[in-house]
Amino acid sequence: MDTHPLLEVADLRLAYRTSRGPVRAVDGVGFDLRRGEAMVVLGESGCGKSSLAKALLRLLPRNVEGLTGQVRLAGEDVLALPEERFRAEVRWVRIALVMQAAMNALNPVVRVGEQVAEPLRVHRGWSRARAMEQAARTFELVGVAGDFLQRYPFELSGGMRQRVVLAMALVTEPEVVILDEPTSALDVLTQAGIMNVLKRIKAELGTSFILITHDVATSSELADRVALMYAGQFVEVADAAEFFAHPAHPYARLLMGSVPRLHQAERPVHIPGQPPSLLAPPAGCRFAPRCPQRFGRCDQDPEVFTLAARHQVRCWLHADGEGP
């Protein structure tokens, strides 16, 4: 694996304008991702995961104000590119996104082969024949038989439609593929099939993945890295093995305790309380109101502490000499 970061995100922020004030959905997010690496972004519903994904592709609704920060792709700040260049060179070409519920958004009256070939025709200007050949190769890659190219979405199962959507994202051979809850609508066996496809693509093509999910269990197999998001911020980022074995943030520890395990009699732990509103997040640590380990200093906004190489945590418990 290349150890230079392919994607470096720093201090990414965005807010939605609403009649009740700005909703700060992404509030100072930073991370890096290497070539061939998969990062799982974990977090409860509403913490800003989809907003982060859309920000990376600059695919945001009109009521977004102040998208700021840096998104460096192989060293170039693509957030600063003019929209035309971003559209021609980055979006769907070098970074692709499989949106939440995309498999339900396939065009019902167009054969799936044509839909998978379309990004090549639009973004690369390829002929239909050449694009269809590449679509067929991509179908093979995601484990869909070639004769499915001629089918309509309604003729496919949910798992097959999800593979088609994945093929649509992969057909231009992007360096980074972001998947927003790619398996949440599927049954467990079908989910496992999709995760295996992702693993194979990662190994064969060296594609980097950002996988957004609230499902700790299915994501753990693919993840090299884990980012835990809470109320618009990353509260912990670490190598997956380290994160699962030694979660450092109290929220991560509670969450790990709340993952049902097959061979363990432990009952899932419910984390009492609600995430704060992103309209007016509390001053200081945003998790403090729900945190069993909170102490005096949590009234102040926590700094990000580095525990080991590539392991950061946003929590005062990790400031030297601090703690309850």
Ligand SMILES: Nc1ncnc2c1ncn2[C@@H]1O[C@H](COP(=O)(O)OP(=O)(O)OP(=O)(O)O)[C@@H](O)[C@H]1O
């Ligand atoms: N267009 C919008 N206008 C105003 N607020 C929005 C808009 N889109 C999202 N939000 C708000 O921004 C916050 C983050 O939403 P986002 O969809 O990014 O979260 P999420 O973690 O992906 O949640 P989910 O898993 O439920 O999709 C939420 O409070 C949501 O209500």
